[in-house]
Amino acid sequence: MAKPVELNEVWIDRIIQSINGLEYGTVQIIIHDGRVAQIERTERKRFDNETKRSAAGAEAKLHIERKASDGRG
Template sequence: MAKPLDVDEIWTHRIIQSINGLEYGMVQIVVHDGRIVQIERTERKRFESDHAASGKGTPRKPEKTNDFKKPNVYRTTGDFL
């Protein structure tokens, strides 16, 4: 049986930092033996299609990120996000 995942405030803060400001991409959380050991962030930049072919495109401006809400953390079951 898998060990319940315990997410403390430090890891919660690290996860939020990894997600904050991410417009396109993904965040992967690596767990070993019931403990978070690594967070991987892959970010993608998307360019306007009319300028992308010439290489002169500019990245889209990200929308407001100040409205990010802290994810719910359930310490009893180990399920989060």
């Protein structure tokens, strides 16, 4: 039979800290022998389409500027 998980205030605070400020992502709580052994946080950044287009435009502009400064433009 599985052991009940032991959580004290320290681990509860660590879990809350891992969750706070997380907009997109996951928090995994790893348990060994009924005790929290590790907390893993994976954060993702999402950008809307307008931001993607702006970034692509800036990258294309930089590429054009580099070619012009190399004398290939």
